[in-house]
Every structure is written in C-alpha cells, then in structure tokens.
Amino acid sequence: MTEISLEVNGRPTKLDLPDNTLLIHALRDHLRLTGAHLGCDTSQCGACTVHVDGKAVKSCAMLAVQADGCSVTTIEGLAKEGEPLHPMQQAFHDNHGLQCGFCTPGMVMVGLDIARRHGKPDPATVREELEGNLCRCTGYQNIIASIVEGASKMEGRP
Structure with a gap:
C-alpha cells in the first residue's frame, strides 16, 4: 500500500x-x-x-x-452543481454530440485537450486528433461539430 x-x-x-x-x-x-x-x-x-x-x-x-x-x-470537475455547463459540455449538448453517452465524458475531456493545444481547431484537425477515442453509436459528425464549437467558445477558459 x-x-x-x-x-x-x-x-x-x-x-x-x-x-x-x-x-x-x-x-x-x-x-x-x-x-x-x-x-x-x-x-x-x-x-x-x-x-x-x-x-x-x-x-x-x-x-x-x-x-x-x-x-x-x-x-x-468541469462544472459545479448549480453552475452553467462548461462551454465544451454545452457544445456537446447543443450539437447532440452523443447518443448513448458512454464515450461522452472522454470525448469532452479530449476535446478540451484539443482546444488547449490548437486553440480553435478546424474539423479536419479534430477528426485527426480524435484518433484513439472511439464512439460506437455515432458517425462522429456531431462530436466533431461539438468540439469545434466548444473550442470557439472557451475564451481562455481551461
């Protein structure tokens, strides 16, 4: 121990x-x-x-x-109870970047990392960066749109 x-x-x-x-x-x-x-x-x-x-x-x-x-x-840890969602979480909600939701927490967290490293990434960058994160339900289009939108609304927020 x-x-x-x-x-x-x-x-x-x-x-x-x-x-x-x-x-x-x-x-x-x-x-x-x-x-x-x-x-x-x-x-x-x-x-x-x-x-x-x-x-x-x-x-x-x-x-x-x-x-x-x-x-x-x-x-x-992204949004405390009673607070608004983090911009990346809100973007996943707004763009329906989920279906069953199992992969969603990991996708949100990797989306934040993509935004940290690339600022406001384009869809091609997000698509490439998502390699290694799997979703069994979607065609990824809504996940990519969510990350692009979330990154654009972060304004220096972690």
Whole structure:
C-alpha cells in the first residue's frame, strides 16, 4: 500500500492504495467519481480520459501512484452543481454530440485537450486528433461539430 496525495477537481485528496491500482479505479472505486468510464481496459477507446496536470490521459493506462502530487480533473470537475455547463459540455449538448453517452465524458475531456493545444481547431484537425477515442453509436459528425464549437467558445477558459 502506498499513500498518494492528489488534487482532484480542485480538492486536496489523500488515498492509501495498492501499488498496482490504476488511476481509473482510484477515481471510480475510491473517490466515487464515475464519469470516466472503463470501456476497453487497454487504452484503445478513450472513455476513461481525464486530465492530469492539464493534459489528457487515458486513466486505464496510468497507475494512481504515477499521479502522486498531480492535479487531476475529471468530467465532474468541469462544472459545479448549480453552475452553467462548461462551454465544451454545452457544445456537446447543443450539437447532440452523443447518443448513448458512454464515450461522452472522454470525448469532452479530449476535446478540451484539443482546444488547449490548437486553440480553435478546424474539423479536419479534430477528426485527426480524435484518433484513439472511439464512439460506437455515432458517425462522429456531431462530436466533431461539438468540439469545434466548444473550442470557439472557451475564451481562455481551461
């Protein structure tokens, strides 16, 4: 067992975990933050994407101890209850960038990372950057439109 200290969605957190605990399991099983989904367990689908120190990470491929001392943001950390949705979340809502919703948290989080790295990306850039994030329900058009619109409305917001 190892004690780790994280900042999760802006809150200092300490966890005592077995060394082999994946970040996804620390978030879901120990902190009850179930927005990130475990889809493939092999880092192929991206449903488990969270941000670690501001960068998109597939949390099924990272040990929790590797995040010791880091800041972790999950989908739950984007908009607090009672607040308006984050512009990227709102864009997914407005453009119906989801169907079943299973991949949506990971898509939103990778969309934020795309916006961070590319500013206001065009659809071709988003399409290329989405490689490694899978959706089994849509044709991706609404997801791409959501990310393009969300990025355009972020105005320097993380």
